[in-house]
Amino acid sequence: MRHALSFAPARYQESFEGLTALQAPNLQIVAKFVARALTGKDTPALKELRLKALREERNYFRPAYETEVDFRDDQWRTLCTPKEDHCYFGLFDNGRLIGMMLATKWEGDDTGQTALWGSAYIHPEYRSNNPLSPYYGRKLGRLMYEVREKWTREHPRFKRSVFYIRERNQRCREIHENKGAEHVYTEPLRPHHKNNPAGPWYWYERRFGQVAAHQKPLSNYIVRTLGCV
């Protein structure tokens, strides 16, 4: 039987030096993994990984490779540099960036209480559902998911997060549904989506705090943002 990684929670700026892999026989392998917030210095590595993700997983990402490949260096640096309401997180194997994910303020909610989670990607070689991977079943991404959730919770302005996943991206939906995410809206297929074999976008919500009484259900903001009304 394979075991998930077990690890001590760490502050998002810190490395996972205290990482343990209790039942993992190959501790020396798992111990070299670190999840942390990215900084401006990580810009070239983020650019490389993000473009690989957009090129190879077109069905699962909304932005197009063709758009971002033309981003200027200062645009990449802005994306990679943490701010009060924006942070990219990375998963490193011995210093090499092998995974990424984002938390940022969602512009669809003008109260600023909603974080947008996105950009999740792990190099196929390290995915826990890839039977060809030496890390099959190890759930290395958990380090990064945990760090992002912790960062979001540490920013009390954020009472919830929103994210969208293709209907047939079963692994990603399962990960979030297991953590209690609620499917709140299905984005109707538009003409330019129709040929996507991964299906329509499912929008999800994770709640972290009491949303102000005057706030509408998240689906209202989504519909307004998508211009569907």
Ligand SMILES: CC(C)(COP(=O)(O)OP(=O)(O)OC[C@H]1O[C@@H](n2cnc3c(N)ncnc32)[C@H](O)[C@@H]1OP(=O)(O)O)[C@@H](O)C(=O)NCCC(=O)NCCS
């Ligand atoms: C989505 C993707 C990153 C997942 O990679 P993965 O290797 O399957 O992920 P991992 O198993 O390492 O990590 C998920 C585990 O983290 C844990 N986890 C998730 N969120 C967590 C959180 N907030 N706190 C603690 N643990 C968490 C869970 O245990 C989960 O496993 P389980 O629910 O199956 O028990 C990967 O499949 C991928 O890159 N896919 C292609 C791109 C893509 O689809 N991106 C998403 C676009 S919407």
